[in-house]
Amino acid sequence: MQTESAYRSQEMSKRLVLVINCGSSSIKFALRVEGEPSPILSGLAERLTTPEGVLRWRAGNERDEMKIADGLHSTAVAGILPLIDRFAKRPLTAVGHRVVHGGEHFTGAYVLDANAVRAIEESIPLAPLHNPANLIGIREAMAVFSKIPHVAIFDTAFHQTMPPHAYRYAVPEVLYSKYGVRRYGFHGTSHHFVANEASRLLGMDVGQGAWLTAHLGNGCSTCAVLNGKSLDTSMGMTPLEGVVMGTRSGDVDPNLPAYLSRTLGWDLAKTDYVLNHESGLLGLSGLSNDMRTLVAARSEGHAGATLAIDVYCYRLARSLAGLAVALPRLDGLVFTGGIGENSPLIREMTVGHLQILGLAIAPERNLTPPGNPAREIQAAGSPAILVIPTDEERQIAEESLALLDFDRIQPVPERD
Incomplete structure (x- = not known):
């Protein structure tokens, strides 16, 4: 029979991931414990870039909000920090970031470094509304949580298993080989999650x-x-x-x-x-x-x-x-x-x-x-x-931990 102290030790050994989904005027976040179906803390900073910026959060039955008068993403990320300190019972293991477009650079999750950030920047022409906002969240979070790994999970990465007959357009080859004109697909994190859940359910x-x-x-x-x-x-x-x-x-x-x-x-x-x-x-x-x-x-x-x-x-x-x-x-x-x-x-x-x-x-x-x-x-x-x-936040947390488990830190591949 498991003792109470052994149970507590087992619970404390579970890792903690902060998931961040940053948009141009919002930051959605969730604090997830490894293996748990629900976050211990979640929230949304919205109406950023305006004087009406606000950060709303929920932890169990407790909820509150705070004004972000300057509307800055950095202020919103800084506002999340004391919430992490309050509700996290153990140190953060990683920060997982949703990134909409990884182009052909990324076929899975990647630990963020200067090369990975540069590759995300190179994909901005493919997602001009999304990737710049994702990069804001990455840079602000890396400044605040500077001593732990940051992992990018790409909406497009799940679809990198599509065969050429599914992802190529019928246009001149140079448009693909030089300019990346092809089908990439999105919502990959969601499609991946529900497909796995479907197999469990049946x-x-x-x-x-x-x-x-x-x-x-x-x-x-x-x-x-x-x-x-x-x-x-x-x-x-x-x-x-x-x-x-x-x-x-x-x-x-x-x-x-x-x-x-x-x-x-x-x-x-x-x-x-x-x-x-x-x-x-x-x-x-x-x-x-x-x-x-x-x-x-x-x-x-x-x-x-x-x-x-x-x-x-x-x-x-x-x-x-x-x-x-x-x-x-x-x-x-x-x-x-x-x-x-x-x-x-x-x-x-x-x-x-x-x-x-x-x-x-x-x-x-x-x-x-x-x-x-x-x-x-x-x-x-x-x-x-x-x-x-x-x-999607749970999937991002699980993929972030899986990447760290298997030590799949790889250099960002170059396009031919």
Whole structure:
């Protein structure tokens, strides 16, 4: 029988990771204990770069907030430090950072050094809205937590297992070899996490199985995962490619920018802004990019909301059906992200288009139960259909520790 002191010793030996997800005007953070399903501390600093900056945090049943009057990222990171000192019962082992785009430099997690930071900078043209913000968080955190390893986890890295026939565009070879024009994919941390959880939920070895995964939030993407490896995904060189999203168009005719230039006089910056910020659900509905608002409006007969949801679900189903060709079989379909986890209507309508794959939902199982746990919602005779809450911070923490465990500190490879 384990003694109380032995139990305490075992608990204290568990390592502690601070996870940071830095955006241009926000920093999301979580303090995770190795092997624990929930963080001991989590929070969000938002409205940074403005006088309305605020840091909100939660630890168990305790929660509070503090003003960040100067709106600086450095002030927000400094504000996290006393919270770490207060709630951490042991020293930090590592800081894990989410980085959106690693280009072809990174095929997995990397311990950050000057070379790795420089490689992330080189990928800024591929993610001009995301990578600069990620680098702000990295630099500020490395200044505050200077004596522990910092690990970068890349959204794109999970998809580096895609074969060339999935990631190459049909454009001149020099555009790929010299300028990196290819499909990279995103949301890799989420797709990786829910695919592993799907195998656990169905009693398979972790990392096994043939899955179609749908990460549905304001940004949306789909993925074909076989035995823990991405074989294909919907997003491409940038997060604009793929399915319909909150404000992003997803796939459109590549000649659309030229057409808009000729007929409306739009320059590339105007077209880029419209396709990224004024399209998707917002553009189709003329009402909102929030699926909850659209579902409510649809129930009241709003034509724009109805069209937006119809297009969204059809394009999502078409993407999933197309990705199925990458798999040798289908063990299940996984819904995750804010919409995927919480909208029975979207799951029902999407699966309704996928009868070709033998998929069918049991209506009574599709309802969202209290606590929204991971669960199966398929009808009898259907391949598994799963709803699995994503936990990207947990995945980042686990990958950070795994990198340190296996001592996979490698030099950043150079492109040919």
